[in-house]
Amino acid sequence: MFMEWLARLWPRSRKKNSRNDVKQRLKLVIAHDRVDLNAATIEAMQKEILDVVSRYVELDTEGLNFALQSDKRMTSLTANLPIRRVKPSSDDSQPEKQETENLSLEIELTSQTDSPAAEDTQPKEDEEETEKSQD
Amino acid sequence: MSRIIVITSGKGGVGKTTTTANLGMALAKRNRKVVLVDADFGLRNLDLLLGLENRVVYTAVEAIAGECRLDQALVKDKRHSQLALLPAAQNRMKDAVSPAQMKQLVMALAKKFDYVIVDSPAGIEQGFQNAVSAAREAIVVTTPExxxxxxxxxxxxxxxxxxxxxxxxxxxxxxxxxxxxxxxMSVEDVRELLAVELLGIVPDDERVIVSTNRGEPLVLSEEPSLAGQAFDNIARRLEGETVDFLELTTPPEGFLSRLRKILTTRIL
Structure with missing residues (x-):
């Protein structure tokens, strides 16, 4: 009884507001619309990225994460690839085997929306950025 | 140089035609020579919102086909002689006209008017391509949905x-x-998602329906309305003036709802 009365006083604590829901959904759907890639292409791209990265490091396949996001009419693909350990390189066989936990690789691919007219201002829209971070 | 503006939205029913009618009228009130082009072939409605449906004789299709002169197809507004309408054909479909023909038509109009405002159909197919073919500027209308x-x-x-x-x-x-x-979603939410410059905010207003019933755009109404004011402001911004956006707040509330609000405000 008392709790009911309390709940009526605090309506916001009862239901999540739909305004944030719609914003999140739109962000996602707009990002996908803007890149205009179908699911198969995205999957193929992910697989290839993984193949390349796996040549050098051993990845934690559980924690892989690919996400499309967009901000200010720019769409970016963010890949978060947790690294289990760095593979020993074959040519220099120094025993510098790093047993590194919590290493993660982030790849970011950025592109502007489908506007061929905008291309004359910036020579190349796609840029690839790789960074390695050690926590 | 005259301004060629397309009004478009993608989705239907968000207020393209209402916006076109009101902006056209608001600009005409400011003594600009304005022609409104209905590019929604097969589903024309702009004539209705302007209350000019009984005066349509020829349409854009006849003008393009050379069956009439362009000025014969134009319907002059009865309230503001500065405003004219080029109606769309109702009995032909959207592919009756090509983007190149549409562009030619709009360019011919641009010689005689300060503003050519093209009301685009919903969708992104041929009708949309026609509507944007000659445009130099665009106004995208959306709702917070x-x-x-x-x-x-x-x-x-x-x-x-x-x-x-x-x-x-x-x-x-x-x-x-x-x-x-x-x-x-707030206006700011929408603007942020779309990342496009904001031209105007129009509140939901029942009087928009009343005005369409009568065929009289809101900006002509004697009694002031928020939506009518909003369209007037947009027309002024189009003209290059700096006008503050409408402060849209809920009507003043009573003691109880205020108390409730205080209690429901999250502290943590």
Whole structure:
């Protein structure tokens, strides 16, 4: 009884507001619309990225994460690839085997929306950025 | 040089035609020579919102086919002689006209008017391509709803691909009380998602329906309305004036609801 009365006083604590829901959904759907890639292409791209990265490091396949996001009419693909350990390189066989936990690789691919007219201002829209971070 | 502006949205029913009619009328009131072009072939409605449906004789299709002169197809507004309408054909479909023909038509009109405002049909097919063919600027109309915003984003991309650089946004049918209750996206939310310059905010107003019933755009109404004011402001911004956006707040509340609000405000 008392709790009911309390709940009526605090309506916001009862239901999540739909305004944030719609914003999140739109962000996602707009990002996908803007890149205009179908699911198969995205999957193929992910697989290839993984193949390349796996040549050098051993990845934690559980924690892989690919996400499309967009901000200010720019769409970016963010890949978060947790690294289990760095593979020993074959040519220099120094025993510098790093047993590194919590290493993660982030790849970011950025592109502007489908506007061929905008291309004359910036020579190349796609840029690839790789960074390695050690926590 | 005259301004050629396309009004478009992607999704239907968000207020393109209402916006076109009101902006046209508001600009005519400011003594600009304005022609409104209905590019919604097969589903024309602009004549109805302007109350000019009984005076349509020829349409854009006859003018393009050379069956009449262009000035014969224009319907002069009875209230403001500065305003004219080029009606769309009702009995032919959207592919009766090509983008090249449409462009030629709009360019011919641009010689005689300060503003050529093209009311685009919903969708992104041929009718849309026709409507944007000659445009130098675009106004994208949307409402704070998921489908309208998604479609608006698609349309912005297509407009950019068509080489239209000046793209501005009108957020229509805002309901301040719903935004305050966090049950509707705010203008800022929409603008942020679409990343397009904001041209105007129009509140949801029942009087829009009354005005369409009468065929009299809101900006002509004697009694002031928020939506009518909003369209007047947009017309002024089009003319280059700096006008503050409307402060949309919910009507003053009573003691009880205020108390409730104090109690419901999250402290943590």
């Amino acid at each position: 998921i489908a309208a915003v998604r479609d608006a984003d698609r349309v912005v991309g297509l407009l950019e691909a068509n080489g239209i650089r000046k793209i501005r946004l009108i957020v229509n049918r805002i309901r301040p009380e719903m935004v305050e209750a966090n049950d509707m």
